[in-house]
Amino acid sequence: xxxxxxxxxxxxxxxxxxxxxxxxxxxxxxxxxxxxxxxxxxxxxxxxxxxxxxxxxxxxxxxxxxxxxxxxxxxxxxxxxxxxxxxxxxxxxxxxxxxxxxxxxxxxxxxxxxxxxxxxxxxxxxxxxxxxxxxxxxxxxxxxxxxxxxxxxxxxxxxxxxxxxxxxxxxxxxxxxxxx
Amino acid sequence: xxxxxxxxxxxxxxxxxxxxxxxxxxxxxxxxxxxxxxxxxxxxxxxxxxxxxxxxxxxxxxxxxxxxxxxxxxxxxxxxxxxxxxxxxxxxxxxxxxxxxxxxxxxxxxxxxxxxxxxxxxxxxxxxxxxxxxxxxxxxxxxxxxxxxxxxxxxxxxxxxxxxxxxxxxxxxxxxxxxxxxxxxxxxxxxxxxxxxxxxxxxxxxxxxxxxxxxxxxxxxxxxxxxxxxxxxxxxxxxxxxxxxxxxxxxxxxxxxxx
Numbered sequence: 001x002x003x004x005x006x007x008x009x010x011x012x013x014x015x016x017x018x019x020x021x022x023x024x025x026x027x028x029x030x031x032x033x034x035x036x037x038x039x040x041x042x043x044x045x046x047x048x049x050x051x052x053x054x055x056x057x058x059x060x061x062x063x064x065x066x067x068x069x070x071x072x073x074x075x076x077x078x079x080x081x082x083x084x085x086x087x088x089x090x091x092x093x094x095x096x097x098x099x100x101x102x103x104x105x106x107x108x109x110x111x112x113x114x115x116x117x118x119x120x121x122x123x124x125x126x127x128x129x130x131x132x133x134x135x136x137x138x139x140x141x142x143x144x145x146x147x148x149x150x151x152x153x154x155x156x157x158x159x160x161x162x163x164x165x166x167x168x169x170x171x172x173x174x175x176x177x178x179x180x
Numbered sequence: 181x182x183x184x185x186x187x188x189x190x191x192x193x194x195x196x197x198x199x200x201x202x203x204x205x206x207x208x209x210x211x212x213x214x215x216x217x218x219x220x221x222x223x224x225x226x227x228x229x230x231x232x233x234x235x236x237x238x239x240x241x242x243x244x245x246x247x248x249x250x251x252x253x254x255x256x257x258x259x260x261x262x263x264x265x266x267x268x269x270x271x272x273x274x275x276x277x278x279x280x281x282x283x284x285x286x287x288x289x290x291x292x293x294x295x296x297x298x299x300x301x302x303x304x305x306x307x308x309x310x311x312x313x314x315x316x317x318x319x320x321x322x323x324x325x326x327x328x329x330x331x332x333x334x335x336x337x338x339x340x341x342x343x344x345x346x347x348x349x350x351x352x353x354x355x356x357x358x359x360x361x362x363x364x365x366x367x368x369x370x371x372x373x374x375x376x377x378x379x380x381x382x383x384x385x386x387x388x389x390x391x392x393x394x395x396x397x398x399x400x401x402x403x404x405x406x407x408x409x410x411x412x413x414x415x416x417x418x419x420x421x422x423x424x425x426x427x428x429x430x431x432x433x434x435x436x437x438x439x
Binding site: 017020132161 | 217
């Protein structure tokens with residue numbers, strides 16, 4: 001990997017392609033979760049890799065290279081969604097509402113179906129759910145990145161969960177109905 | 181504090197989404213490669229760097245060559261005997277110093293010389309007829325510098341001594357044992373008498389033919405590094421006085437093509 005990175009810093013096209021082949025699938029996976037469609041995800045991926053190769057000389061070698069690329073992809077996805085991004089107007093949730101999300105079993109759901117459900121979420125819900133639940137950002141980091149308050153980030157996340165659970169319940173119910 | 185249900189839900193979603201293995205379209209790399217800076221641009225930058233390095237190398241070579249040329253001894257003073265030929269030696273010539281016996285043994289004034297000769301005052305030779313200053317050092321023998329043509333691969337006979345060993349000659353021996361006293365001579369007279377016109381030539385300062393190292397080094401560099409383009413050629417040459425000439429050939433011809 002280090003040799004590839006060094007070669008990429010010298011603008012070696014073959015090395016760039018090798019690095020792209022190594023990481024493209026994982027990064028497309030990330031982009032698909034942030035995008036509302038596969039087409040958008042591929043555009044995010046393209047823009048993200050151009051950024052990676054253009055700024056690869058800034059990678060100091062401290063930490064994981066994949067983590068560095070992932071962060072660039074997340075930022076690119078957020079920038080891409082920013083045009084559509086707007087906070088859903090929701091009232092502040094009470095602590096009780098925030099804590100008492102129901103538990104939903106995900107037993108018969110396909111990964112592709114779940115991805116479609118995530119992509120159908122409103123951009124604000126989708127970004128915050130991805131950043132918190134999948135990428136592991138804290139609410140403070142999300143608030144700083146999106147320039148919103150922490151409480152807003154929390155309430156958007158909670159609403160995103162509720163929306164997803166409703167969709168999953170529908171899908172699971174439909175599955176059980178078919179079986180019956 | 182977030183509920184355990186929420187954490188469990190998030191873990192389930194993440195685990196489910198991780199099962200997804202999306203296929204990356206093959207055409208996507210071509211689209212990315214088109215957007216990346218071309219390799220040629222960076223190569224041209226490196227070429228420019230190499231170009232500047234080559235100029236730096238040329239400058240360094242020139243500096244070394246100049247300093248080498250500057251540190252060379254510029255002039256060599258030859259003490260030239262008047263018997264030596266005034267002409268410059270041709271490359272095939274070599275100069276051999278030959279020791280000749282005197283044509284006549286030097287006799288002291290007065291034939292009845294005592295066994296132990298009195299101090300004799302040696303007067304400086306006057307006039308161009310008796311010019312050799314080496315004779316002052318040894319009255320019986322003198323060295324003369326003759327120009328001898330020798331073939332390049334012929335062994336050189338350095339000293340050709342005569343068959344007659346004149347050193348054993350008692351007359352010569354007695355003279356050799358004499359103490360020679362030099363009478364003080366006023367500087368004016370000495371200047372007038374001691375340095376004849378022919379001796380002035382003996383101290384003539386001659387420029388040593390300067391080895392044309394600088395021009396040959398520069399020509400070597402110019403022939404190995406293409407300066408300019410096409411038929412342009414640069415030649416360096418040196419004059420006898422060390423002046424460097426630069427000859428650019430083919431430059432005007434190329435410029436005149438468009439006229």
